[in-house]
Amino acid sequence: MSTxxxxxxxxxxxxxxxxxxxxPKLREGLGARLLGTGGAQSPDVAGPLSRLDxxxxxxxxxxxxxxxxTDALTLMRSSEAILEVGRLDGIPVKTEESREVSGRIARIVFERVGRERVLTEAELNAAIAMFAADVALVRRDAVDAGVLARTADGTAYRLA
Known part of the structure; x- marks a missing residue:
């Protein structure tokens, strides 16, 4: 598989x-620069504009x-994006942010496999692994956030 x-x-x-x-002032400065008339500008405009490589x-x-x-934005809007974007190596440390990211991952998984499906833990882990390295954290966070429901014995999961 390619990098x-x-x-x-x-x-x-x-x-x-x-x-x-x-x-507004950056928009005006950008317009002037694009027109080639963006001569002397205040530092608070020239500075940011100089970052446009x-x-x-x-x-x-x-x-x-x-x-x-343009190519990157086109790719990110396509179904091929998942093949080009690496997995998340880390999940946010703050609990609220972590649960938000994990919930989003869980929703994407079930959008792709079918919202009504029930997945075994192994199936869910494999699907989550496409998005994040810490599968157990994502699975637990999604359950704690109320996005996923799991059976009492923890062997099956569904979208809540």
Whole structure:
């Protein structure tokens, strides 16, 4: 199996751009820079804009970098994303956040296998392992969060 693609750079570029678009003065500065008229700007605009590694000070755009962002966003919206994105190596430490992530993983598992299915612990573990390294933590958190219900003997699980 191939190594998951590193999507952190292109997705980081997209996240940064959208964060900047939400701030009026950065949006204005970005527009000026894209038009090539973004000369002297205040440091609170020039600083953030300088972090856009795909956009030169003269408005020159690095088209391959933008294509990489487009390709990454297209991939993340496809059914192929799971084949390209690695598993979670760690779950958030805070209980509330951990249960939220674990609940989301459990919901995705049951969306894919069928919401009405009952899975054995081994089947559930195999499905969770596609998403997270700590299968037992995800399974327990999803039960504690009320997303999964388990039989009294702990051998079978269903979506609550």
């Amino acid at each position: 998951p693609r590193d999507l952190s750079t292109p997705l980081g570029r997209a996240r940064m751009l959208f964060a900047m678009l939400s701030v 795909w956009l030169g000070a003269d408005g020159e755009v690095d088209l391959p970098a933008l294509q990489e962002v």
